[in-house]
Amino acid sequence: MSERKRASARACSNIAFIKYWGKLDYDHNVPLNDSISMNLSAAVTTTTVEWDSALSQDEIYLEGERVLDQRAVRISRYLDRIRSDWYRMGARVASVNSFPAGTGIASSASGFAALATAAIGAFGEGHPEEQEMTRWARRGSGSACRSIQAGFVEWVAGKDDASSFSQQFCPPEHWDLTDLVVLVSRSPKAISSSEGHRIAVGHPFMEKRQQLLPARILALKGALAQRDFVTFGELVEHEAMEMHAIMISGQPSALYLQPGTVALMHAVRSWREHDGLPVYFTLDAGPNMHVLCESRHAPEVRARIEATLPRADILENRAGPGATLHDDHLF
Secondary structure: OOOEEEEEEEEEEEEEEOOOOOEEOOOOOOOOOOOEEEEEEEEEEEEEEEEEEEOOOEEEEEEEOOOHHHHHHHHHHHHHHHHHHOOEEEEEEEEEEEOOOOOOOOOHHHHHHHHHHHHHHOOOOOOOOHHHHHHHHHHHHHHHHHHHOEEEEEEEEOOOHHHOOEOOOOOHHOOOOOEEEEEEOOOOOOOHHHHHHHHHHHHOOOOHHHHHHHHHHHHHHHHHHOOOOOOHHHHHHHHHHHHHHHOOOOOOOOOOOOHHHHHHHHHHHHHHOOOOOOOEEOOOOOEEEEEEEEEEHHHHHHHHHHHHOOOEEEEEEEEOOOOOOOOOOOO
């Protein structure tokens, strides 16, 4: 008789205010620098993992369809890390997102945070303490470590696998921020984030960026702690533009911005500079915009976005919860 162990988990994606771009260790996803993020309450991955001793190979289902491509290989290789610490069993994995994957909304963050939580939780032998869980998530996808805890999260870069982990900086209720994610494009990125990290490390701007980041991170943490939206927004918007400058001028060039992205960038700056509306933007490695405001301004900001890009879908987010186990299994 086969042995089976099953668990399910949910995890939010996150948006980095200080970016993770460039790696020190590619095997363990140890970054070049610390980063700070907010979990996204409406961008959620739900994953069920069943370990089954009767399986001769893993079965991976994404959005209801079995996959046998590189995505499945990546998941199985990650599960091999867990198998080496627990049991040698095949796994059946099903995962669904509330948002489109591969478009710059950090689906790998929520995906691997949920996968790590479900895969390790299925063994039912005591979950690792929270900091160790962030390391497990990071080994699957670097930014996934920031989705383990709730709210606003700091990823301490460290120098190796043992010293790189995330920790909560502020709980979700600390600040009522809204992130309106504007889906400018649902198409997969031409250059993956993994490839983008490799391109960035060799960029001549990266050395100067690493010199400037400690002071910027300190200032951003102060603005977050004090809920100083103007200082926060200026830092976050500049950080996004700097990261994309490195992307655009890399070899090869990672030009993620689409016409709708650029139009919205100009619109947000106009609303702020000409109309006095306190609103800023950021982007990850993709074309989709994160428009940031305090929640009392969210209805007006949303109406302006809809007037500027009437065909774009919008995901409205607050600071979201951490990764959690639950009983709503996908199979």
